[in-house]
Amino acid sequence: MQVERYERYWMWAATGMLVLFTGAIVATALAGSVHPPSHVETVDPETLTVTGEFVSPGVMTAPDGRITVVMRAEFYVFRPTVVRIPAGRPVRFRITSPDVLHGFQIVGTNVNLTVAPGYVSEVTTTFDTPGEYLVVCNEYCGLAHHLMQGTVIVEAAP
Ligand SMILES: [Cu+2]
DSSP: OOOOHHHHHHHHHHHHHHHHHHHHHHHHHHHTTOOOOOOOOBOOTTTTTTSSTTSSOEEEEOTTSOEEEEEEEETTEEESSEEEEETTSEEEEEEEBSSSOEEEEETTSSOEEEEOBTBOEEEEEEOOSOEEEEEEOOSOOSTTGGGOEEEEEEEOOO
């Protein structure tokens, strides 16, 4: 089969771009520690404010020292609004929504979850740098979406 010279050049150029762009996606995912979604756990959004772990959200420390932050993202607030956790220890965030789709992004970190009603979003992270971190909702959820924010205060270990 005879392929024209310029057609061959364009085929190689297209193949090169495919390799380049796929490589860019893989490289940025590795550099930014981006993980594909892997945690599927369901919860009834209609009863989660009445029964279960999401009734009283907050920071829980298990007898073995593991820290879990249970949160609700709902019309236009994160509960609890302010979370205090220690630096240098793994912290597991478990968060869900009783109403619509919300986002949970801790600015300046790689924590960025989609919070969908009916599902529990979970991430475990360790804060090495003490300080105050802004939490924002990054999924448009309604008229006061821009007011929906919270704070994670990371305290230095004593
Ligand atoms: Cu929002």
